[in-house]
Amino acid sequence: MRLDTTDRQLINLFQRELPVCERPYEAMSRQLGIAEEDVIERLQLLQDSQVLSRVGPVFEHSRAGTSLLAAVAAPDEQLDIVAARVNRAPGVNHNYAREHTYNLWFVMTAPDEDTLEERLDELEHQLRLPMLRLPMVEAHHIDLGFDIDWEALP
Amino acid sequence: MTASSSPEYLTVVPEIAGVGPVSAWGLLRLRQQLERGLPLTPRPYQALAELTGLSEQEVMAAIRQWQDQGLIKRFGLVVRHRTLGYTANAMVVWDIPDNQVLNLGRTLARAPFVTLCYQRPRRLPDWPYNLFCMIHGVDRQRVLSQLATLIADQGLEQTPHAVLFSTKAYRQRGGRYVSHD
Numbered sequence: 066m067r068l069d070t071t072d073r074q075l076i077n078l079f080q081r082e083l084p085v086c087e088r089p090y091e092a093m094s095r096q097l098g099i100a101e102e103d104v105i106e107r108l109q110l111l112q113d114s115q116v117l118s119r120v121g122p123v124f125e126h127s128r129a130g131t132s133l134l135a136a137v138a139a140p141d142e143q144l145d146i147v148a149a150r151v152n153r154a155p156g157v158n159h160n161y162a163r164e165h166t167y168n169l170w171f172v173m174t175a176p177d178e179d180t181l182e183e184r185l186d187e188l189e190h191q192l193r194l195p196m197l198r199l200p201m202v203e204a205h206h207i208d209l210g211f212d213i214d215w216e217a218l219p
Numbered sequence: 220m221t222a223s224s225s226p227e228y229l230t231v232v233p234e235i236a237g238v239g240p241v242s243a244w245g246l247l248r249l250r251q252q253l254e255r256g257l258p259l260t261p262r263p264y265q266a267l268a269e270l271t272g273l274s275e276q277e278v279m280a281a282i283r284q285w286q287d288q289g290l291i292k293r294f295g296l297v298v299r300h301r302t303l304g305y306t307a308n309a310m311v312v313w314d315i316p317d318n319q320v321l322n323l324g325r326t327l328a329r330a331p332f333v334t335l336c337y338q339r340p341r342r343l344p345d346w347p348y349n350l351f352c353m354i355h356g357v358d359r360q361r362v363l364s365q366l367a368t369l370i371a372d373q374g375l376e377q378t379p380h381a382v383l384f385s386t387k388a389y390r391q392r393g394g395r396y397v398s399h400d
Contacts, residue, residue, distance in 0.1 A: 066302075068303075075296070076296055076298060079295050079296050080293075080295045080296050080298060081293060081295045082294060082295055083257070083294050083295055083296070085264070085279050085282050085283055085286075085294070086279070087262055087264065087265070087275065087279075088261055088262060089257075089263060089264075090259075090261060090263075091261070101261065102261075105259050105260070105261070108259050108296075109259050111296075112256075112259070114302070115299055115302045116298065116299060116302050116303060117296055117297060117298060117299065118256075118297045118298075118299050119255065119256025119257075119297050120256045120257040120259065120296055120297070121256065121257055121291075121293065121294045121295050121296065121297060122253055122257075122282070122285075122291040122293065122294040122295075123291065123292055123293040123294075123295075123297060124250075124253075124254065124290060124291055124292070125289055125290055125291070125292040134339065134351075148387075148389040149389075151389070152389055152390050157390060158390065158392050159390060159391055159392070160388075160389040160390040160391075161308075161385040161386075161387065161388050161389065161391075162385065162386045162387040162389065163310060163383040163384065163385050163386065164383055164384050164386060165381065165383045167345075167346075170310070170383075171389075171390075197342055197345070197346055198342075199339040199340060199342070199346075200339065200340065201337050201338070201339060202337075202338040202339055202340060202349075203321065203324065203337070203338040204335075204336075204337050204338075205324040205325050205327070205328035205336040205337070205338070206328030206329075206333060206334070206335060206336040210293060210295060210296075210298065211331070211332070211334055211355070212331065213298070213300075213303065214357070217357045217361065218303060218304040218305075218357060219304045219357065
């Protein structure tokens with residue numbers, strides 16, 4: 066999908082903060098110098114074309130549950146099968162293949178620490194693969210949106 | 220470590236501009252609805268109010284309070300960078316002496332192309348790395364050149380590190396804690 070200048074401005078201006086008022090899209094439209102329905106239509110299009118996953122918000126989940134980054138080293142020919150098993154486990158919300166001996170990395174979430182531990186133990190038992198468990202010790206920077214380098218895009 | 224406590228979204232919204240105590244169930248429903256994103260209608264907060272049994276004012280007050288409390292860390296457009304053409308994603312991991320990791324983590328987090336920067340425990344002998352950065356880029360080459368710049372700027376030439384490019388996303392979605400798995 067080709068984004069025009071207004072689409073890019075919309076993304077640049079509102080990645081970090083949306084207005085909280087009765088007519089937020091109208092407030093946004095005034096900043097962009099376009100009509101309210103135009104903002105709504107563009108957001109709908111951007112969402113339909115998967116440029117936006119949603120119009121906010123991003124919750125700080127660590128305050129409402131707990132999560133942990135885990136990794137396993139799967140035999141290469143079984144990677145897809147192992148990944149599918151990981152996806153079936155409750156609480157998995159990110160799951161990526163990466164270039165390393167530990168070639169499958171996923172984030173496991175749960176409402177509390179005990180449940181998290183149980184879920185990981187259960188999955189480890191199912192997979193029969195040793196699992197790296199890497200809880201967060203300190204977060205220095207948590208996805209606050211970043212400035213898109215429009216010029217560099219294909 | 221993340222301490223799991225009583226869910227904060229069940230706290231009562233205090234008196235804000237004529238908003239009194241608010242139904243805990245209404246707030247729970249609001250959070251579930253918000254995880255799907257703001258409705259694309261002229262009065263989205265009114266639409267959320269109708270879905271949750273709260274009033275429009277209560278919905279706005281609750282969102283503002285969650286922002287202040289840090290429960291909502293960002294209330295903005297959530298971009299799928301992959302769709303835009305940011306197809307390269309590298310997890311760069313470093314083995315940093317314990318007495319330097321905090322400062323270096325803060326420094327690396329400020330690099331414009333680093334989207335996440337976390338300290339995690341080592342798991343010796345298999346895993347010596349204690350600092351994780353995520354770098355997103357348009358292509359692999361660009362990510363590697365950004366990394367080279369970072370290494371040169373910070374004098375990290377002698378620091379053991381590994382670059383783990385992702386090759387496949389099997390699942391990618393925000394956590395959902397209030398819906399049922």
